[in-house]
Amino acid sequence: MAMGEIKRVLLLYTDPYYLVKQVYPYGLDLLATRLRQEGIEVRIEYAFLPSADPAANLSRTAAEYCPDLVGLGIRNIDTCMACEDFGDVSGEGYRSFFFLPMIRAAADAVREVLPGVPIICGGGGFTVAPRQLLDYLDVGFGVAGEGEAVLSSFVQAWPDQERIAQIPGLVIRSERRFTENPRGKFAFPRLPMPARDPGFRHAYESMGLPVRVKRGCNQACNFCVEPLIEGRTFIYRDIPDVIQELRTAASMDGVTKVFFVDTEFNVPDLDYATSLVQGLLTEGLHSRFRFASQFLPRPFTKDFALLLAKAGFSVILTCTSFADEVLDASGVSYRETDIVNALALCAEHGIDATVDLIFGLPGETWETVDHSIRRMNDLPATSLRRYEYTVGARVYPGTPLARRIAEDGGRNVYGNPTPELLELCFYCVPAPPLELKGYVDARVPSPMRFDNELSESLRARLAVGYLADHGRYVEAYEEFLSLSLPDKSAVFDYFFRLLANSGHAGTACLAAENLRQVIDESDSPAFRDQAGVIDYYLAILRRAGF
Incomplete structure (x- = not known):
């Protein structure tokens, strides 16, 4: 092998939250599939298993597999929740988890066990703050956005720094400066489908098999990072390719649940979603799998609800609040009437629905809090409806909410609002997150618990x-x-x-x-x-x- 040539890649899944909820590393699968097509040997490992010490795990891997490149998959930098029962960071009015020290320990382990091997970061959590994270982790390269083409180009170009400097979507950190190249145009790859890694079988059996159908988010929620991660332009996957992936998955023992990993399944309109669900029904896949995804309350029509019911979908409704004042101030595209309509249609057609709410967003007052609580009690939980709520909004860099708190001088912010906004900080009105959660908990039949203990x-x-x-x-x-x-x-x-x-x-x-x-x-x-x-x-x- 020529000096510096990359033939073996280790993709290290560094999400500490996997220890609580075993979400399958689908993004790393996609990267691995692309590289394997090009003749690169790829292995995917989890940084914090079987040992809690990433250096011990990596030493065991390196003894039998010596990579030429290590990719750090960063899915989350925290849980974005301000009222964690077992959080490892707390301050005035909040308690939460901060994952970056553990991720930094994984990066340090790579440098210790595999000195001189290049490291490249990527993933949704990384894309939120690529420059800041490269600096925090002391890493030289990262991928902002979709990674398949970028990582492939990086592997082919290494170690030619001039070629590397021209790769779209690559973020480069050197002693003198940061360079963040504009993202290239993304297109879904055609077959073959990503090979599911048997090393994470427990994840796809317990939490469900993730499947992509489109990228993009056109919503303007001022606290959300999805448009930063996904881009605002919708890119759709060919429905026959989605169907073929599910046909392949049908032969996998133990896979009964499929989660479509859209930002929201029913945006920007119902055309693509309707065609996809009709395809699932035509192929009889609804008799093999239980489907789920996230939905907005609008658009959500009677015909669409009937179709979802026939296909056996469960829906996670991103409702945010029942108060129009909060929805408007938060830049959300739907209103209370849309939420009530969607819940009624789900009840009418027997659709399992999880209702997601966030208390404490911009525009929240004690009156709007009481209004949402009344609605939760007027439209109570049933065997097919449950409420899940969080309190306060994690302030991430690049969001409209981040700009708002900078203009407001940090009012109503709890935590440590550093200029980089990497450390935990939460916006919450009309009270600190833990106080507001206590108020809500005392007034709803089933108080929300966040018992996400990393034990x-x-x-x-x-x-x-x-x-x-x-x-x-x-x-x-x-x-x-x-x-x-x-x-x-x-x-x-x-x-x-x-x-x-x-x-x-x-x-x-x-x-x-x-x-x-x-x-x-x-x-x-x-x-x-x-x-x-x-x-x-x-x-x-x-x-x-x-």
């Missing part, structure tokens, strides 16, 4: 599945033996099924016997039902000769 117990549990997904069954079994009874109980079904279906029925039997023994020793009634299930599994294995 060692949860990490250890996830490590078992992660190791098994990567075919490291002996290590997974050893990790399983070290777990507490509640953690063993939680991970057992997935671990047992994976072992039994991959030719490791003997180890599956040992894991089942161990859990059965621990349950017996605990004499806890909470695990009595599972003991019966374990006995059933063991009987099947023993009849098969194990």
Whole structure:
């Protein structure tokens, strides 16, 4: 191999929130698929599993796979929520998570374990503040926006700095300056579809398989970063390609849920969305999958609702507030009547609906807070309707809200509004986030909890599945033996099924016997039902000769 030539790429998924909700690294799959088509060997790993120490994980990977380039996939820099029950950063009126120290630890681990190997950053979280993040992470290169073509060009150009400097969408940090090249024109690639990484099987089985159908956001919500990430021009994927991807996914064991990862499924109008749902029905895919996506309350017609119901969609309605004063001041395109109409249509057609609200946005007063609470109680939660709400708006760089607080001198801002706006800061009126949340919680039937604890117990549990997904069954079994009874109980079904279906029925039997023994020793009634299930599994294995 010629000096400096890139033949092996490691894509490192660095989202700490994966330890709470296992969202599949779909973007990294897309990058890997493009590079593999061009003859590049690619591996995708998660930075914080199986060990909590990214350097330990990377050392294990580097021992068998020495990459020429490491890509850091940055999906989130925080949770954007101001009232986290277990947040690791708190201040006057707020408590939240800040992920950048962990992401910086992953970047430091790359420099420690793989000195001299170039690093490039990308992802939705990175695109929000590319220059600031390159500086914070001490990294020289990044991709703003869609990454497939940019990363491909970077790999082909390396180490020619003159060619690299001309790549559209690339952000370059040097000792003297930052250069942020304008993004190139994006087009969805045709087949082949991205190959789903079996190392993240647990993610797509538990949270659903993400599928792209379009890019772009034409909304003007003044607190939102989606137009910065997606661009304001809509680019649609050919519907036959979407259908083919789903046909391929239908052969994957364990995949029952599909989440269409649009900004909002039904914008800018219903034409494309209607054609896509009709295609799903024509192909009979609604009998194989349960579909979900995010929707705005407008446009949302009776005919469209009927179509969604036939296809078995669940909808996440981005409603923001029931108060028109807040909707108007926040730059939102719909109004209370649109929300009420969408909820009525969902109820009429039996569509499962999650209603997302945000208290404390621009225009919020105690009167508008009370109005939204009354609406939540007038249109109560049912078996097919639930409310989820957050409090306060995370202020991100480049948004209209960021410009507003700069002009207002930082009034109604909680946290640390640095010039870069990387550190946590939240806009919230008419009270601090935690105070406002307490007010809302006391007046709704089901107060919202944010129990997103990044616990060692949860990490250890996830490590078992992660190791098994990567075919490291002996290590997974050893990790399983070290777990507490509640953690063993939680991970057992997935671990047992994976072992039994991959030719490791003997180890599956040992894991089942161990859990059965621990349950017996605990004499806890909470695990009595599972003991019966374990006995059933063991009987099947023993009849098969194990």
